[in-house]
Amino acid sequence: MSRIGYARVSTIGQALDMQIQTLNGCECHKVFREKASGADVERVQLRRLIKNLSYGDTVVVTRIDRLARSTFDLFAIVKEIIQKGAQFYSLAEPWADTTTSTGRLMLAVLGGLADVERDLIRTRTAEGRARAVQLGVKMGRPAKVSELQRQDIIRRRQNGEFLKDIAEAFDVSVGTVSRITTGADSHKSRKNKKTL
Incomplete structure (x- = not known):
């Protein structure tokens, strides 16, 4: 049962030092460091962290936005952590603690919000496609041959x-x-x- 930290900054120019210092101060025995956008699906260090999780471990972040940029992504990542038998905790948002009943309730709420977000994206995409078709925009790849x-x-x-x-x-x-x-x-x- 270990505390494992995850630190992330969006651009190469930003520094991870403050996050790492804070996570080390919270007795994280290992800190995975990432310089990538929160919207990036292929975050190598996050994938490594989740893959190496053991039952009873706790993933710690300084703030929720270090882990995910949207409700949908946050729910998906935290769900993966829980499926590994591990827990999740955010230092800046104490309610985001899956070891507590409040944290588990918030996770359920996040799941509902993620569903709403998914439906909104689907609806917006369908509306955009319908609008484009009305305007005569051809969908799909352009034809190679006229x-x-x-x-x-x-x-x-x-x-x-x-x-x-x-x-x-x-x-x-x-x-x-x-x-x-x-x-x-x-x-x-x-x-x-x-x-x-």
Whole structure:
């Protein structure tokens, strides 16, 4: 059962010294140090800390924002810590102590807030997508081949040119040429069936 500290600053220019000093003063036997944005999902030291947690350990931070930048992220990280049989404690926010009933209640509240945050993000994304479609914005990656080039590829293929030669001429893969020409053939056959 150990106290393990986690110290983080957002940029290379900022110093970790104050956090490390505070965490060492709270009897943290080890302090993981990170220079990365709180929004960064791939925080190597945080991943290492969680991976090395043992049952009964306590993760200590000087402030909650050193661990996460959003309610959703905070809940997800603290949940991971608890799943390892460890606890979480923030020095600046004494209520954020999962060893107490108040801390566990706050964690449950955080879970609810994280769900609300997730739903809001989902709603905003859907609204943004719908608005973009109304404005005529095409979603997804831009097409590698214009409509004019598509027609040219189909014509050249129908004239018997090899897939490889067409692909080189348009700087696309053979698969792209094949999809365009196969799609054109199936569209043509569907059209012919309708006219019969």
